[in-house]
């Protein structure tokens with residue numbers, strides 16, 4: 001099998017050739033047909049997150065080098081292990097990559113994606129910037145119906161992350177408004193999934209007018225450029241005192257503060273983006289406005305199942321996609337870091 005791997009953090013990915021593995025036990029070998037490139041691939045490749053004030057969170061442990069990134073994987077089942085059940089050869093499946101140890105209280109409560117001993121594909125074990133991937137069990141594979149493979153793969157991370165965040169504000173946003181900050185890959189996915197999941201007015205905020213234009217065409221009732229100094233005030237006016245919920249897909253000091261300013265009483269700010277930075281909030285505001293500030297990271301196997309059901313029903317409109325050959329992975333990571341990507345680049349081996 002051919003993969004693109006890095007041997008040192010921050011150094012360019014190189015093509016490698018290895019013997020294609022044979023599935024053992026419950027394992028399923030998937031021939032990859034598409035793999036989305038996610039912003040977190042850049043963090044994994046860097047080996048750290050920015051925590052603000054010059055501090056960094058080291059995320060280089062628990063991964064042996066050389067390593068294959070890529071966690072938005074879809075393709076066909078090529079071979080199954082002797083005890084595998086639930087999927088047949090040739091089936092087209094999207095892979096839930098957020099696999100846990102399977103033997104801890106977190107995993108037992110259907111939160112494998114939060115397991116302290118993760119075995120996740122493309123972040124802990126070799127992933128999808130390759131032509132093959134080994135999946136430990138068929139239960140991590142989801143039928144994507146008639147959806148194009150290049151689109152289906154994006155539901156494993158950007159789609160699931162969006163769904164999980166939206167799931168947390170379903171009740172708060174109902175009958176009020178939802179503000180989505182950041183119209184990049186995950187933000188745009190949220191705009192699309194929200195139209196299938198919620199009955200609420202959607203407001204999208206970004207600092208890039210091209211992305212705002214796309215969001216407007218993509219179903220946002222209103223769009224605002226955060227660099228406009230009156231934007232937060234106008235959103236408050238528009239929502240009659242503030243929105244029911246804000247989902248921040250940027251996760252910077254500026255974006256989270258902007259979100260707080262547009263939040264109405266008893267609303268929730270859900271931070272999803274991992275741009276980095278720190279947040280200072282006056283505590284009386286938290287109390288008197290009765291607000292919730294919480295994080296949302298990826299999504300559970302159960303949420304993936306719910307999302308894929310919604311997707312197969314045809315209710316989720318697609319996100320903008322740009323398929324590229326797998327060999328352009330390095331250029332793609334650089335384009336993504338430079339903010340030069342609209343929607344999702346999907347690598348095709």
Ligand SMILES: [Zn+2]
Nearest residue numbers: 038040157158
């Ligand atoms: Zn991702």
Ligand SMILES: [Zn+2]
Nearest residue numbers: 101104107115
């Ligand atoms: Zn676990």
